Amino acid sequence: MEKRWDLQEPINLEFQNKYPEIPNLVLQLLYNRGLKEEKEINQFLNPEYDQDLLDPFLFPEMEKAVERIYQAVNNQEKIVIHGDYDADGVTSTVLLANVFKELNADFEIYIPHREKEGYGLSSKTVKYFKKQKISLVITVDCGISNDKEVELAKKYNIDFIITDHHHEPKKLPAAYAIINPKVKKCKYPFKNLAGVGVAFKLAQGIIRQDKNKIFAYGYEKWLLDLVAIGTVADIMPLVGENRTLVKYGLIVLNKTKRIGVKMLAQKAGIWPVTENVLMNSDNIGFILGPRLNAAGRMDHANTAYQLLITEDKQEAEKLVAQLENNNQQRQRLTEKIIEEVKNIIEKEKKQYLIIVEGKNWPLGIIGLAASRLKDIYNLPIFIISKLKSKYVSSGRSIPEFNMIEALDQVEELFEVYGGHAGAAGFTLKKNTKLEDFKKQLFKIAQRELKGKDLRPRLEIDASLDLEDLNWEMYDQIEKFEPFGAANAKPIFLVKNLIVETVRPVGQDDKHLKLLLKQEGLAKSVAAIAFRMGEWVDNLSYGEKIDVVAEISLNEFNGTRNLELQIIDIKKIKDHKIKKQIR
Numbered sequence: 001m002e003k004r005w006d007l008q009e010p011i012n013l014e015f016q017n018k019y020p021e022i023p024n025l026v027l028q029l030l031y032n033r034g035l036k037e038e039k040e041i042n043q044f045l046n047p048e049y050d051q052d053l054l055d056p057f058l059f060p061e062m063e064k065a066v067e068r069i070y071q072a073v074n075n076q077e078k079i080v081i082h083g084d085y086d087a088d089g090v091t092s093t094v095l096l097a098n099v100f101k102e103l104n105a106d107f108e109i110y111i112p113h114r115e116k117e118g119y120g121l122s123s124k125t126v127k128y129f130k131k132q133k134i135s136l137v138i139t140v141d142c143g144i145s146n147d148k149e150v151e152l153a154k155k156y157n158i159d160f161i162i163t164d165h166h167h168e169p170k171k172l173p174a175a176y177a178i179i180n181p182k183v184k185k186c187k188y189p190f191k192n193l194a195g196v197g198v199a200f201k202l203a204q205g206i207i208r209q210d211k212n213k214i215f216a217y218g219y220e221k222w223l224l225d226l227v228a229i230g231t232v233a234d235i236m237p238l239v240g241e242n243r244t245l246v247k248y249g250l251i252v253l254n255k256t257k258r259i260g261v262k263m264l265a266q267k268a269g270i271w272p273v274t275e276n277v278l279m280n281s282d283n284i285g286f287i288l289g290p291r292l293n294a295a296g297r298m299d300h301a302n303t304a305y306q307l308l309i310t311e312d313k314q315e316a317e318k319l320v321a322q323l324e325n326n327n328q329q330r331q332r333l334t335e336k337i338i339e340e341v342k343n344i345i346e347k348e349k350k351q352y353l354i355i356v357e358g359k360n361w362p363l364g365i366i367g368l369a370a371s372r373l374k375d376i377y378n379l380p381i382f383i384i385s386k387l388k389s390k391y392v393s394s395g396r397s398i399p400e401f402n403m404i405e406a407l408d409q410v411e412e413l414f415e416v417y418g419g420h421a422g423a424a425g426f427t428l429k430k431n432t433k434l435e436d437f438k439k440q441l442f443k444i445a446q447r448e449l450k451g452k453d454l455r456p457r458l459e460i461d462a463s464l465d466l467e468d469l470n471w472e473m474y475d476q477i478e479k480f481e482p483f484g485a486a487n488a489k490p491i492f493l494v495k496n497l498i499v500e501t502v503r504p505v506g507q508d509d510k511h512l513k514l515l516l517k518q519e520g521l522a523k524s525v526a527a528i529a530f531r532m533g534e535w536v537d538n539l540s541y542g543e544k545i546d547v548v549a550e551i552s553l554n555e556f557n558g559t560r561n562l563e564l565q566i567i568d569i570k571k572i573k574d575h576k577i578k579k580q581i582r
Helices: 013-018 024-032 038-045 062-074 087-102 123-131 147-155 195-208 219-233 240-253 259-267 281-298 302-309 313-347 363-377 403-408 434-449 471-478 533-537
Strands: 004-007 079-082 107-110 136-140 159-163 177-179 354-359 381-387 390-396 414-419 423-428 457-460 492-505 511-518 524-529 544-556 559-571
Touching: 013 024, 024 038, 024 471, 038 240, 062 079, 062 136, 062 159, 062 177, 062 195, 079 087, 087 107, 087 136, 087 195, 087 219, 087 281, 087 302, 123 147, 136 195, 147 159, 159 195, 177 195, 195 219, 195 240, 219 240, 219 281, 240 281, 259 281, 259 302, 259 313, 281 302, 281 313, 281 363, 302 313, 313 354, 313 363, 354 434, 363 381, 363 390, 363 423, 403 414, 403 423, 403 434, 471 544, 492 533, 511 533, 511 559, 524 544
Parallel strands: 004 457, 079 107, 079 136, 136 159, 159 177, 354 381, 524 559
Antiparallel strands: 381 390, 390 423, 414 423, 492 511, 492 544, 511 524, 544 559
């Protein structure tokens, strides 16, 4: 599908003069990310752990929650940490388990089975807690939508402390305390913490109220590797407090004491780290996160939990092998479902929203398939799996369509639902007809999307010439690490390039290798275009192209070179570039 190229407006002279000490490229990238004031610029470029992390007691019910936890610990009450089955939920669970172990609390953890129990709490689980004589449950990365289950728990004299980061439902649970920045009445200044970020704030509150000096000085910082993994894996925006947490979390991750993390990284070829080659946010997003998520998708998330918490090397080896196997199965099954869904989509009438249903598609896989298919068709998509008599769905969306707000408009159709603007899921009530749901969602999507340009957008940070490409520029871009949601790797428009060489590379000639130069410049630059091998028959020597590309580092046999990593190519005669209007 043709992409729309949107070039960001260049910074003006007034903004340049306001910060004369900052290089123009850095200023442009800051401006593109909405960072214009001195305080936020300083925090972004130079995050300080002690200065930039917010006080956990800015959560209105934090003090109440911490007091209740210490009461439970001191009275040796039975406590449960109730987690979720994705990487965010698992890291949240491990984080609080670490803290409660230090407190010598009487606790256990509970992570539901994705297929058998579904997301969040269930009445069956609450009844189990009653039988186990649990008196305090702390949820992590879930719970905010479990009004009925919390009400049942109250009848059993079980207190709930909910820590979550998901969208506020119309009716909040009547929990003992709720710690969730997305709740409207919560005045916590930063709204985009991951589930593990919220769990970390609770841990900070517990540590700061430690009257018996249980926690060693600096203990909380050793939890930050978990915060980095969960935040990046859950694709939370890496700005504000998240940026500080992940930046310092990566420092801890590269020194981690967790045997399981080291062995998982070693199996994936990114450990041991060296002074010049450290784990970064990409390693979490594309290597560690998917493997941890594979546990809950293919079997039970307890495998990932156990790997992160174990101190036994032999156990870690077995668990890593299990996760690797799960991940390979996950990849194969995802490809199979994507092909099945594609076949269905191609036969159906094109609309503003894709809704596809199938039988017994695994719940842990349909979200991954939806994410990939959303990128292919650039439309919001729900993939629904019929499991016995239930319809269960996972969806992914585009920026123009807020998925959770769409589901809010038909909430009466769901047994449970939840999520974010870009990703959501639901289970239909037994008496809901699937066709009724589809009809209403199609109407909402048409109303929201009709008349909008739905081509995928590339938001280009700046134009550059090949002569601008140097190590100083690369170092300036590196200041923006860690990259991720809301702070993507900068991409640049490079115009009027002449193709000197072009050839396919990689398995099955999937990729493209080029040598490019600009008219009037002697300098030639190597470029790589991943998954664009089909262009080899469409480009020839001497042809002129414009490209959108990242600046990347190519290291081979001890030699380091800068190259363009091409994201999109257009022949000059075929297109116009749209400038952003602010």
